[in-house]
Amino acid sequence: MLSCKKIYKSYNTTNMGSNTVIDNVDLTIQKGELIALKGPSGSGKTTLLNLISGLDNITSGEIIFENHNLTLMNNDELSYFRNKNIGIIFQFFNLLNDLTVIENISMPLLLRGVSRKTAYNKALELVKELDLVERENYKTSLLSGGESQKVAIARSLITEPRIILADEPTGNLDAENTEKIIKLLINSCKAFNSSLLIVSHDENIIKHFNTVYKLDSGKLSS
Template sequence: MGSKPILEVTNLTQQFNNGDHKLTVLDHVDFSVQEETICSVVGPSGSGKTTLLGLCAGLDRPTLGEVSLNGVPLGPLNEDERAEVRNKHVGFVFQTFQLVPTLTALENVMVPLELRGRRSSEVQHEAEELLKKVGLADRFQHYPTQLSGGEQQRVAIARAFINEPKILFADEPTGNLDEETGSKIEDLLFDLNRSLGTTLILVTHDLSLAQQCQRIIRLKNGKIFKDEWVTTPEAEQLK
């Protein structure tokens, strides 16, 4: 496990206007995550898990506080600059897959590197190799509607790893999948994390999945009420 924090969250607060009242979704949250750590974020619905993930990945701006990704404070950056940081350092896996319906599996995986300005002909081989690694060697030219939910999530994971991110955020990556398919997706995430040395921040309702991570951050009412290192055999193997 690396010794340098790749994610630093300071005094993070997120509020939304709800009629005449302010709704506080996150309330002065502080934590940091070291390089190559596998960390889960758990808590009841409405505890702020997905909001926290979006702020950490630079997808949204907080009401108060600061997020630093790989040593870069996100607060002073404009949207284009934050998008550049995400493209260089961040992968994101959504519960709803978020694939482009008009692109094939191969083309969906190629998108992040093409956004860096690389030619399609240069990145195609890398995308093909990742799709093979996630077990989709025979699905290159299939569109999302021609793929099962598990296959779509595999494409989404390959897309998230194509730019070799320093940190990967996964929001309920198995939430829309059956138990068997979800278990395979979990194994795939952990395997890719180990082989590429990527830090993994995982939001989940699944406590058995959380127990396989090295660290569990528990949220309740927008605050961290417990932050613990896991000592299960599965988690010990990840260290």
């Protein structure tokens, strides 16, 4: 379904020349496939997710999602493509902090032109599932790290995306919530027949996955 072919990413840093962060990565993700990705801090995990979602541009190589070549899309096409196909759980949440929990979770559906009522009802189901009912009308700036993480997870699930890219989605949660969230993510992917690429260092998460890849200095291995 998604294939990355010989992708490279390097950043030009003013005083040190260019720095290769993703180094000749080949990665194929099948429909419904569940993959964990681990690797030391700075190895390029977040960068790889940003490249796959088209939030950052590759230096060379190709990323193909079904018959669409992401490398050839302009920013408007990429935004549309992301909203239609990808759910992203950012490492640092990227919530809209002037908006409430329900508004944040509903946003991807509102952007698709779904009515406010339909979007809020669907958001409410996720709010219940994630035990956020008491926070539903709070602005997200007032939430704890773990609560913010749950909102980011709910926002990624609301569109029933074809692929979920999750960047350490339980880094702020306790063991009980971690187990709950990982089950919700895996069960949701199975229900939607979606793929999941999840970045984590936590063995309690990694044990749920048959396919585990490792990034080390931008090189991917299994």
